[in-house]
Amino acid sequence: MHTQPFDAAAGARRPVGEDGPGCLDRDRLHAGIVDPEMDSMRILSETAMKFPAALSFSSGAPHDGNHDLSKLSYYTDRYLKHLEDQGVPRQRITRLMFQYGPVNGFIQDEVVRMLRHDEDIEVGPEAVMITHGFQEATLVALRGLFSSPDDVLLAVSPAYVGIRGAARMLDIPLRPVPEGPHGLDPEDVAAAARAVRAEGRRPVAVYLVPDFSNPSGTVVPLDARRRLLEVAAEEDLIILEDNPYGLFAPDGEKMPTLKSLDERRRVVYLGSFAKSAFPGARLGYLIADQEVTDADGTRRALAQELSKAKAMFTVGSSSLSQAVIGGMLVDHDYDLTTPTRELAAVYLERLDAALRALAEHFPPERYAEHGVRFNTPRGGFFVVVEVDFEADLAAMEHSARHYGVSWAPMRMFHLDGGGRRALRLGISNLDPQDIRTGIARLARFIADTPRTGV
Amino acid sequence: MHTQPFDAAAGARRPVGEDGPGCLDRDRLHAGIVDPEMDSMRILSETAMKFPAALSFSSGAPHDGNHDLSKLSYYTDRYLKHLEDQGVPRQRITRLMFQYGPVNGFIQDEVVRMLRHDEDIEVGPEAVMITHGFQEATLVALRGLFSSPDDVLLAVSPAYVGIRGAARMLDIPLRPVPEGPHGLDPEDVAAAARAVRAEGRRPVAVYLVPDFSNPSGTVVPLDARRRLLEVAAEEDLIILEDNPYGLFAPDGEKMPTLKSLDERRRVVYLGSFAKSAFPGARLGYLIADQEVTDADGTRRALAQELSKAKAMFTVGSSSLSQAVIGGMLVDHDYDLTTPTRELAAVYLERLDAALRALAEHFPPERYAEHGVRFNTPRGGFFVVVEVDFEADLAAMEHSARHYGVSWAPMRMFHLDGGGRRALRLGISNLDPQDIRTGIARLARFIADTPRTGV
Numbered sequence: 001m002h003t004q005p006f007d008a009a010a011g012a013r014r015p016v017g018e019d020g021p022g023c024l025d026r027d028r029l030h031a032g033i034v035d036p037e038m039d040s041m042r043i044l045s046e047t048a049m050k051f052p053a054a055l056s057f058s059s060g061a062p063h064d065g066n067h068d069l070s071k072l073s074y075y076t077d078r079y080l081k082h083l084e085d086q087g088v089p090r091q092r093i094t095r096l097m098f099q100y101g102p103v104n105g106f107i108q109d110e111v112v113r114m115l116r117h118d119e120d121i122e123v124g125p126e127a128v129m130i131t132h133g134f135q136e137a138t139l140v141a142l143r144g145l146f147s148s149p150d151d152v153l154l155a156v157s158p159a160y161v162g163i164r165g166a167a168r169m170l171d172i173p174l175r176p177v178p179e180g181p182h183g184l185d186p187e188d189v190a191a192a193a194r195a196v197r198a199e200g201r202r203p204v205a206v207y208l209v210p211d212f213s214n215p216s217g218t219v220v221p222l223d224a225r226r227r228l229l230e231v232a233a234e235e236d237l238i239i240l241e242d243n244p245y246g247l248f249a250p251d252g253e254k255m256p257t258l259k260s261l262d263e264r265r266r267v268v269y270l271g272s273f274a275k276s277a278f279p280g281a282r283l284g285y286l287i288a289d290q291e292v293t294d295a296d297g298t299r300r301a302l303a304q305e306l307s308k309a310k311a312m313f314t315v316g317s318s319s320l321s322q323a324v325i326g327g328m329l330v331d332h333d334y335d336l337t338t339p340t341r342e343l344a345a346v347y348l349e350r351l352d353a354a355l356r357a358l359a360e361h362f363p364p365e366r367y368a369e370h371g372v373r374f375n376t377p378r379g380g381f382f383v384v385v386e387v388d389f390e391a392d393l394a395a396m397e398h399s400a401r402h403y404g405v406s407w408a409p410m411r412m413f414h415l416d417g418g419g420r421r422a423l424r425l426g427i428s429n430l431d432p433q434d435i436r437t438g439i440a441r442l443a444r445f446i447a448d449t450p451r452t453g454v
Numbered sequence: 455m456h457t458q459p460f461d462a463a464a465g466a467r468r469p470v471g472e473d474g475p476g477c478l479d480r481d482r483l484h485a486g487i488v489d490p491e492m493d494s495m496r497i498l499s500e501t502a503m504k505f506p507a508a509l510s511f512s513s514g515a516p517h518d519g520n521h522d523l524s525k526l527s528y529y530t531d532r533y534l535k536h537l538e539d540q541g542v543p544r545q546r547i548t549r550l551m552f553q554y555g556p557v558n559g560f561i562q563d564e565v566v567r568m569l570r571h572d573e574d575i576e577v578g579p580e581a582v583m584i585t586h587g588f589q590e591a592t593l594v595a596l597r598g599l600f601s602s603p604d605d606v607l608l609a610v611s612p613a614y615v616g617i618r619g620a621a622r623m624l625d626i627p628l629r630p631v632p633e634g635p636h637g638l639d640p641e642d643v644a645a646a647a648r649a650v651r652a653e654g655r656r657p658v659a660v661y662l663v664p665d666f667s668n669p670s671g672t673v674v675p676l677d678a679r680r681r682l683l684e685v686a687a688e689e690d691l692i693i694l695e696d697n698p699y700g701l702f703a704p705d706g707e708k709m710p711t712l713k714s715l716d717e718r719r720r721v722v723y724l725g726s727f728a729k730s731a732f733p734g735a736r737l738g739y740l741i742a743d744q745e746v747t748d749a750d751g752t753r754r755a756l757a758q759e760l761s762k763a764k765a766m767f768t769v770g771s772s773s774l775s776q777a778v779i780g781g782m783l784v785d786h787d788y789d790l791t792t793p794t795r796e797l798a799a800v801y802l803e804r805l806d807a808a809l810r811a812l813a814e815h816f817p818p819e820r821y822a823e824h825g826v827r828f829n830t831p832r833g834g835f836f837v838v839v840e841v842d843f844e845a846d847l848a849a850m851e852h853s854a855r856h857y858g859v860s861w862a863p864m865r866m867f868h869l870d871g872g873g874r875r876a877l878r879l880g881i882s883n884l885d886p887q888d889i890r891t892g893i894a895r896l897a898r899f900i901a902d903t904p905r906t907g908v
Contacts, residue, residue, distance in 0.1 A: 022719025024744045024756060028658075030601040033762050036749060041765035045554045059554065067552040069534065069544075072774065073527045080523065090523075098521040098732040100499045100513065132586050132736075132768040139767060143623055147484040165766030169597055170624070204482075265476025278552040280773035282586075290478045295490060302478060308487050311495035312619030313593060313767065314586040319734030320526065320774035 032168040040161045040412040043393070048429075051400040055438035057425040058396070058406040060214060060381045062275050063346055064429060075327030076320070079107075082330045097319045103311045104303065105130025106319075107326040111271075111285055113334035118247065120260045121269070127289035127301040129310060130317045133279075134242065134272040136310075137286035138166045141268050143309040144288075144302065145204055145238055146172045152196045154206040156184045158413035160214045160242065163207045176415035177206070183218035184208045186227040193235040205238040205268075210258055211246035215413045215424040216384055217377025225258055232266040238290075239267045244275045245380045247337060248344040253378060265290050268302070273325050276336045281321040347381065353432035354383050354425060357439035371451050381428040384410060385442075388451040391423040395449070403448075405441040486622040494615045494866040497847070502883075505854040509892035511879040512850070512860040514668060514835045516729050517800055518883060529781030530774070533561075536784045551773045557765045558757065559584025560773075561780035565725075565739055567788035572701065574714045575723070581743035581755040583764060584771045587733075588696060588726040590764075591740035592620045595722050597763040598742075598756065599658055599692055600626045606650045608660040610638045612867035614668045614696065617661045630869035631660070637672035638662045640681040647689040659692040659722075664712055665700035669867045669878040670838055671831025679712055686720040692744075693721045698729045699834045701791060702798040707832060719744050722756070727779050730790045735775040801835065807886035808837050808879060811893035825905050835882040838864060839896075842905040845877040849903070857902075859895040 032038050048056040083093050096106060108125035115121040115128075131137040146153070153167050157176035167174045177184060177192045184206075193203040210220040220228070232239050241258045249255070259269040269287040277283070288302035310316075332339050355376055362372040371388030389395070391409050400406035408426065410419030425442075427435060486492050502510040537547050550560060562579035569575040569582075585591040600607070607621050611630035621628045631638060631646045638660075647657040664674040674682070686693050695712045703709070713723040723741040731737070742756035764770075786793050809830055816826040825842030843849070845863050854860035862880065864873030879896075881889055 022744045023753075024746050026746050026748075028601060029598055029746065029759065030763075032766070033598045033759055034749075035762075038762040038766070041769065042557045042761050045765075045769065046556060049556070061554050064549055064553050067548050069548055069551060072530065072551065076526065094521050094523055095518055096734070097523060097526065098734045099518050100515050100728075100733045102500060102503070103496045132772070135766065136768045144483050144487045147482060162766065162769075165762075169763060169766045274554075279554045279769075280550070280552045282768055282770060282772045290476045292478050292480050292483065294480075295488075299477075305483065305487055307496050308489075308492040308619075309484075309623060311499075312486070312492070312589065312616065312623045314590045314736055315495065315499065315616075315733075316736060318586070318736045318772040318775045320778060321772045324774060 032165070035168075037412070038165060038168060041165055044161065044408055044412075047396075047400065047406050051406055054400040054404045054406045055430060055434050055441065056406045057427065057430065057438060057442075058400075058408050059429070060426045061429045062279065063343060065346075065431070067278065072324060075324045075331060077327070078331045079323045079327035082327070097323065101316045101319055103307045103316050104128070105285075105317050105322060107322045107329070110326050110329040110334065114329050114336060115287070117335050118337045119257050121257065121287065123287055123289045124301070127287055127303045129286050129288070129303045129306060130322060131284050131286060131310065132314055132317055132321075133274060133282045133284040134244065134270050135162050135166065135284075136313060137270045137284050138162060138240070138242075139169065140306050140309045140313060141240060141270065141286055141288065142166055142170055142172055142205075144306045145268075146170065148202070149173070150201040151204045152201050154189060154192050154196070154203055154237070155415060156208040156213070157415040158215050158410060158419055159207065159415060160209065161412055163240075163242075164415060173201075174415060175203075178416070179213070179216065179218055181218065182224060183210060183213055183220040184224075184228070186224055186231045189228065189237070190231045190235055193231075193237060203235065203237060205240050206232070207240040207242065209242045209245070211243055211249065211255060212377060212380025214245070214380070215382050215408070215410060217375060217380045217382055219255065219378065222255060225256070225261060229258060229261060229264065229266055233264050237266070240270060241267050242270045244272045247276055247340045248347050249379050250344075250348055259287060276340055277325055277328055281318075281324055283317065283321045283325045347428055348379065350427045350430065350432060350435055351377065351379065351383070353435045354427045354439065357436045358383065358385065361439060361443040370446065372446060381426055383425045383427060384422055385425060386422045387446055387449075388421065389449050390420055390452065392420070396423070399442070399445045403441045403445040405438045405445060407442070486619070489622075491866070492619060492622060495619055498615065498862055498866075501850075501854065501860050505860055508854040508858045508860045509884060509888050509895065510860045511881065511884065511892060511896075512854075512862050513883070514880045515883045516733065517797060519800075519885070521732065526778060529778045529785060531781070532785045533777040533781035536781070551777065555770045555773055557761045557770050558582070559739075559771050559776060561776045561783070564780050564783040564788065568783050568790060569741070571789050572791045573711050575711065575741065577741050577743045578755070581741055581757045583740050583742070583757045583760060584776060585738050585740060585764065586768055586771055586775075587728060587736045587738040588698065588724050589616050589620065589738075590767060591724045591738050592616060592694070592696075593623065594760050594763045594767060595694060595724065595740055595742065596620055596624055596626055596659075598760045599722075600624065602656070603627070604655040605658045606655050608643060608646050608650070608657055608691070609869060610662040610667065611869040612669050612864060612873055613661065613869060614663065615866055617694075617696075618869060627655075628869060629657075632870065633667070633670065633672055635672065636678060637664060637667055637674035638678075638682070640678055640685045643682065643691070644685045644689055647685075647691060657689065657691060659694050660686070661694040661696065663696045663698070665697055665703065665709060666831060666834025668699070668834070669836050669862070669864060671829060671834045671836055673709065673832065676709060679710070679715060683712060683715060683718065683720055687718050691720070694724060695721050696724045698726045701730055701794050702801050703833050704798075704802055713741060730794055731779055731782055735772075735778055737771065737775045737779050801882055802833065803886060804881045804884065804889055805831065805833065805837070807889045808881045808893065811890045812837065812839065815893060815897040824900065826900060835880055837879045837881060838876055839879060840876045841900055841903075842875065843903050844874055844906065846874070850877070853896070853899045857895045857899040859892045859899065861896070
């Protein structure tokens, strides 16, 4: 086991000397590889490992309190049993697990049933592709939809780092659309699309997280959702809907996804099991039910056409991951809503603990004194804290090392250079007591950091 | 379970009608998605499922005779036990399986030990990245190494379809270097590099399979390997070495890999567990021990820099797949050579059966009569058969449907439009009796197909 990724890397570092054999010129590598900003995904996912003594608000890692190793073989067996019950011969099941399998996966039927139950989304299995997580689903969708250097991706800003990274890997130009307190405003999307067109380029798609956005916690209201779908039709845009947190809404506050309202098939839905099941499986999916007319005149779902990209990225998806997630879906009768209500309560309790602790340390009426403001999302994994100094990576590492609390610079999520004086607290993987302790430590770090505000 | 991927797709086809909502303009999708040639990966991996009654020579799927479902949990448990034996706390092991993990993976130490034993390759774990198969390793390496539209990839032709596809997904221009009977000739690589430079472009890397190449079965001789490494240094090229079949050489014929001879660190090695373990895990790795000087002046292994690409493709690799493969490595004491000798004997017996059956049906002395020639590789999974008609996909489907035997058009593998009158037989997943039956069926198909030779 490669136990300490950061330290192992550091161990390989050597002082600068003569360029010997095996030295590569950094300037010749792809710009997305040498850009330190592109390291944010790794930094976020590995900060907790790098600073094991610090309380980590740095990632959006889900709660790992109640995972149990024995569940892995339980769910795998559950799925294999499900296949047997369907009359699939043992030999065929064995092949399915060990051999090359279908490029688009083999648990599409199970996912379709789950989508019908949990999200009121009605699609056929041919419109679904199983992927190695949201990230591969995004990469596959972008690869298929963007064909020319003049094709532009609109994206909510601030945004999850994975969307900028995916666009960067494929050299797709990205145009930020700043969000408001209710998330992305449809009229801003329309204006951005028109502005791109006025430059002689083509706006192809728009990316957003309508429910409890990462990092800002915003929720797009229902009327704005409907209007967004109209704008997509008017401006000939595909909507890339990313929905990892919708299941964890407070009781009665769950909104219909854009995909469930998508009568004109304008939405490509990017799904993840990282939060509804667990991240280690690296499993997600995309829904692309748009029709594409084939060379021979027949029509196929976009998800079928996108197979060519999926095949050239990772061929198929891990059979082991598919079996575990398939088993969970079968075992829960294609209902992830009910089993995740308990988890939703855990997250809501944590969010509440964070907001209460923040209010205690940084009461609004003493704003002039401490220079700190924070938002108050109704759900999701994140709280944004505005501070009166540069909350950059160096500040985060100082905070982790000397104050025992880590977080994420908001600058990582802004696509337009903003967010320099704000930080994101991921509250999903700390219990309420640790959240209170962590925010107390954060308050000390903030108090000790010289204010440089203008 | 999505049991019949081809049929499910066909079921979604509808006759051409009015363009309604949800129709996407095919011409606007990425060229690599609408190009039927890019479907070869899916076709190869799914042909056996599409024509279940046919004997399939179409893919290079490994032998699945002795797989056993109980082995999945056995190896997983073996790996978890190995961690426990190393003193890793239970809670940490649970997190490793369920949570987001290190981007470059967690079984690098095990892979390093295997590489030392099996391939005489000495690298540190920081130079290794665990990926979702060879395909993702290739995509990650290409993304890092190619930065400008003028950067050109040289590749052996004919070549494995995955390299063309990966280059296509990233819009990397590819220049074929035709191979001879002993694989890629180093002087041809040097000439191609100079020709690219003369065009004002930059040759960045060259791709090949030095051992029992797919599809042509060639082996690059030892002196040519050494010369290839010199040429790489002279022409400032990275060699992308793909080695899925080296372990299955006849006794005493295993050649040193380019990586094991790579004193100047010119080789990025693209590894796969699809053949040495099993394809369903979708697990592979890359070795990139080249040094890159970081922005802060320190040096890191290229594999560490490439993390940024890996993070933006699939974040990390499936923990379930890593645990199963890690368990196999531990269980076999980091030696995949010994347990795969038995498997090597199976493949060599199959190759022998195929070559004998071909010689029987198509004796060289009666060439004028049947118009068929075939090569005689010493190992690997493939035999190439030259025929006297267009061996295209339509011909293959006709052969599968009406003669009960499928194969792969060689045209799929040629990067320069060649191979139209040749087919590839994958002998790895049929037993000798089926191989004989299949080749008898193939002979009937060939006899019934009108010769159109010039």
